[in-house]
Amino acid sequence: MATQSPFSWAAQALPDLAAQMAHKFSNSFQPPEWVVDEAVNRMVLFLNHVLMSEPEAMARLARQKGQRIELVWERVQLQLTPTPAGLLARGHFEGFDLRLTVTEDSPVTLASALARGDKPKVRIEGDVQLAAEINWLIDHVRWDAEEDLARLIGDAPAHTLAQAARQAMTALRSFVAQRPGTGLRTGSAA
Known part of the structure; x- marks a missing residue:
């Protein structure tokens, strides 16, 4: 017998609630x-x-x-x-x-x-x-953020940080594309 987690509602409700709160905040905060x-x-x-x-x-x-x-x-x-x-x-x-x-x-x-x-x-x-x-x-x-960063910390560390940032951005894009209800495709071009 399959049981549903008592927190399964949170996976669906929290993204919508966050979007509503951000919209209300942006309308009321000056x-x-x-x-x-x-x-x-x-x-x-x-x-x-x-x-x-x-x-x-x-x-x-x-x-x-x-x-x-x-x-x-x-x-x-x-x-x-x-x-x-x-x-x-x-x-x-x-x-x-x-x-x-x-x-x-x-x-x-x-x-x-x-x-x-x-x-x-x-x-x-x-x-x-x-x-x-x-x-x-x-x-x-x-x-070219990597070039600006290289002026501050050197080429090798700047390249490493830029590579990590690109991987994080790819993961963020993938997450946004796979959110239920967004109607986005995973393979969309950047």
Whole structure:
């Protein structure tokens, strides 16, 4: 006679409960404005760091200097302007040349998609040429974390840590893909 574990409900209920709690938390929690502002500053610095490793990306952005790009996700709005040097500067402007609005409401679903290596669903408004350049950047520019880490701790330890991180990311993608109810396939391309 097969008996069911008294904790079998937890395997089904906990992921749903966690998603509901994350959604409620994201709707009710508003960090202080200075925290958001500083986080955005750090994100722009990081984007520029990544861009500086790719001369073609900087050349493409330099051709778009002065354009107004607005990124929107729920309550978060980020305004950027390409500089003549081919980097990004925070902007504070009315209107936009290109607005990219992430249409996914759930932070959990968005994080899952990013963990799988998928692009989030985005509504695009504005300049088609600028949108094509931004899409090229998204498709071709990648952060080489191993190279940055090697500058701090050396090549061999950086390679070992990067390899461990890649294995962990593969395991995370596999876990997300196999979650019941997500409708994802295990063999999806990253």
